[in-house]
Amino acid sequence: MRIASVLENQNIEKRIAITPEIAKKYKALGLEITIAEKYGEHLGFKDSDYKELGVEVSNNNEILNTADIIVQLGLLSDENLSNLKENQTLVGAFNPYTNKEKIENLSKKNINIFSLEMLPRITRAQSMDILSSQANLAGYKAVIESFSNFEKAIPMMMTAAGTIPAAKVLVVGAGVAGLQAIATAKRMGAIVFATDVRITSKEQVESLGGKFLSIEGSENLETESGYAKEASDEFKKKQEDLLAETLKKIDIVICTALIPGKKAPLIIKGPMIENMQSGSVIYDLAAAQGGNSEFTEVDKIIIKNGVKIMGEKNILNKLSVSASNLYSKNVFNFVSNLYDKENKKININLEDEIIEKTLIK
Structure with missing residues (x-):
């Protein structure tokens, strides 16, 4: 199984979904990893930092064609979405309320879409709660910005x-x-x-x-x-x-x-x-x-x-390193729950409230 991530639109989003620290954890799970060139360079994470951990660095087309799981912050660009194929899994914060049409089109291609802002407020989901981890930083930074x-x-x-x-x-x-x-x-x-x-x-x-x-x-x-x-x-x-x-x-x-x-x-x-x-x-x-x-x-x-x-x-662009560290940990915890390590495949168990609530049908 291969997990991958491409760069977001840098004019809108500077956070990333896989930091070097989290890349180690995915490797320990038995997943192969691919990222885009200069993926974390703007945050001080060089391509060489990833390569030393066994992460492959490639171009977007290659990444999207070979990935089983794609983790992002927001929904991919239209060009990247068109490169997705059946039975891939997308994990991120996809705002299903405003991206309804795009998400429906992806569902027709049998792409599994998990939007983490839909996580249930239960104890077991706390380590995956992107709204809490990111809002915490946003509240802090809003005070600093207003005081300045x-x-x-x-x-x-x-x-x-x-x-x-x-x-x-x-x-x-x-x-x-x-x-x-x-x-x-x-x-x-x-x-x-x-x-x-x-x-x-x-x-x-x-x-x-x-x-x-x-x-x-x-x-x-x-x-x-x-x-x-x-x-x-x-x-x-x-x-x-x-x-x-x-x-x-x-x-x-x-x-x-x-x-x-x-x-x-x-x-x-x-x-x-x-x-x-x-x-x-x-x-x-x-x-x-x-x-x-x-x-x-x-x-x-x-x-x-x-x-x-x-x-x-997006105030979190001003705390993009800290925000990426927390977000990538949230996503890893979610993927760990989704991934069947023994059989090396995604296990969409709809009896699991976390999976059932975040899967956009």
């Missing part, structure tokens, strides 16, 4: 010339990215507030030293899978009123709220931004899905009423 664009000190500083008050940070959405943002901002000396539609988040926020903004009499808007679901109009109105008042005293807002498969909910609206202090910063991690903040534009800094509104399509 905030033109005041973050921690309280007492000097002979006077006292600088600590910056006040609001984290919107207390999932994995939000919780890491709270922890990072708190470590750097900020006063941190957080809000989330899931009441269960309150305890987690407070355990990290944040102050949870709760709406009186609100219902718990959490799915059985642990994700947030859409709020009712009544809840949204109460949330808006609370946010509008809170934002008047906030210096930095980190937006992380997403609903799987849907446009990001618009939470920070124009009138709220107008009442924020000039010099404040909004960092919108949901930018690629429409943004939680009004006026958010992908890969731009928009200034409204003195407030900087920032959004990036």
